[in-house]
Amino acid sequence: MTNALTVRNASATDAAAVAAVHVAAWQIAYRGLVPDGYLDAMRPEERAARYTFGSTGASLPQTMAAVDDRGLRGFATVGRARDEADGVGELLALYVEPRSWRMGIGRLLIRHAHARLRALGFEEAVLWLLVGNEPAARFYEAEGWQPDGTRRQEEIWGVNVDVIRYRRVLARPMDAPAIDDVVTAWPRSSSRAPPRATSSTSPAPAADSGVRV
Ligand SMILES: CC(C)(COP(=O)(O)OP(=O)(O)OC[C@H]1O[C@@H](n2cnc3c(N)ncnc32)[C@H](O)[C@@H]1OP(=O)(O)O)[C@@H](O)C(=O)NCCC(=O)NCCS
Numbered sequence: 001m002t003n004a005l006t007v008r009n010a011s012a013t014d015a016a017a018v019a020a021v022h023v024a025a026w027q028i029a030y031r032g033l034v035p036d037g038y039l040d041a042m043r044p045e046e047r048a049a050r051y052t053f054g055s056t057g058a059s060l061p062q063t064m065a066a067v068d069d070r071g072l073r074g075f076a077t078v079g080r081a082r083d084e085a086d087g088v089g090e091l092l093a094l095y096v097e098p099r100s101w102r103m104g105i106g107r108l109l110i111r112h113a114h115a116r117l118r119a120l121g122f123e124e125a126v127l128w129l130l131v132g133n134e135p136a137a138r139f140y141e142a143e144g145w146q147p148d149g150t151r152r153q154e155e156i157w158g159v160n161v162d163v164i165r166y167r168r169v170l171a172r173p174m175d176a177p178a179i180d181d182v183v184t185a186w187p188r189s190s191s192r193a194p195p196r197a198t199s200s201t202s203p204a205p206a207a208d209s210g211v212r213v
Contacts, residue, residue, distance in 0.1 A: 003068050005105065007112045010063040010075060012053045017072035018065065019044035019051070025095040033132045038159050047157075061092050062120075064112050066105050073100045076109040078117050081126050089122030089170070110143050118170050125170055128154065131162040144168050 010018060023044045031039060052060060061079035065072050074096035081090040091113055096105045117125050127145065129136055137147075150165040 003070075005066055005068045005073065005108065007064050007066050007108060010053055010065040014063075014065055014072060014075075015048040015051050015053050016044065018053075018063070018075050019048035021072060021074060021095050021097045022047055022093075024098055028098045029133060029136070030130060033130050034159055034161060062116060063093075064109065064116065066096075066109050073097055074105045074109055076113040078113050078120070078125075080120075080122075084126060087121075087123055089117040089120060089125040091117075091125055091127040094127075106139055107143065110140075114168075114170055123170055125168050127166050128163040129166055131164055140166055 023042045026034070026042060027039045051063075053063065059080055061077050063075055063077040066074045075093070076091065077093040079090055079092055080086075081088040084090070091110070094106065094109060094113065096109070114125075126148075127140070129140065131151070145166040145168045148165050148167040152163060153160055154163050155161075156163075
């Protein structure tokens with residue numbers, strides 16, 4: 001058994017696994033930030049039904065999945081920023097299944113997300129983070145993102161939350177590490193972590209697929 005971690009484009013058949021990660025991560029990371037009743041009522045099948053995996057169109061969000069021989073461990077969704085000028089992309093979602101936190105999967109996914117945003121032509125990107133989600137704030141700051149001072153209330157999946165905007169300049173392709181460089185930077189040798197990581201993410205995605213935050 002190699003237990004290699006691969007980042008690839010998500011497809012329609014990943015919807016249930018993506019939704020399971022999505023709901024599990026919300027129920028733990030957002031406890032105390034989102035009402036308990038909302039979190040406890042979340043159902044993966046309801047989320048899965050609302051994804052747009054498998055649809056095509058250059059302007060639609062694209063989702064990448066991190067998978068190993070135990071299944072889907074996390075995912076990232078990128079696309080055009082919802083309310084920014086042209087040339088600005090958005091990290092729309094990034095979730096790792098809770099039992100796999102702090103193993104380097106989020107870092108691997110976000111670096112693929114940066115590379116995909118650059119490949120889509122974006123020179124800058126934004127993301128919206130729940131106010132109070134301090135572990136994720138530290139994660140993003142470690143990956144070069146900074147709050148830009150914008151805060152608002154937003155409805156996400158039917159619940160009103162306070163969010164703050166983070167922003168990052170994306171390196172020009174000539175400055176950026178190649179995907180292979182990112183993959184060989186897999187940081188962990190712990191017994192819980194996959195021993196090595198590989199990548200099958202191509203610069204030109206086969207299909208667009210989307211998950212909202
Ligand atoms: C945020 C999240 C994606 C990070 O993924 P991850 O796989 O756990 O992160 P990594 O192991 O790649 O961490 C990379 C670095 O980020 C920082 N970091 C990550 N989690 C952290 C935490 N809980 N506290 C402090 N720093 C943290 C560290 O610098 C870490 O490097 P190190 O472990 O070598 O010190 C993951 O915790 C998650 O899915 N959280 C719930 C969902 C969420 O909040 N998503 C963001 C929505 S906008």
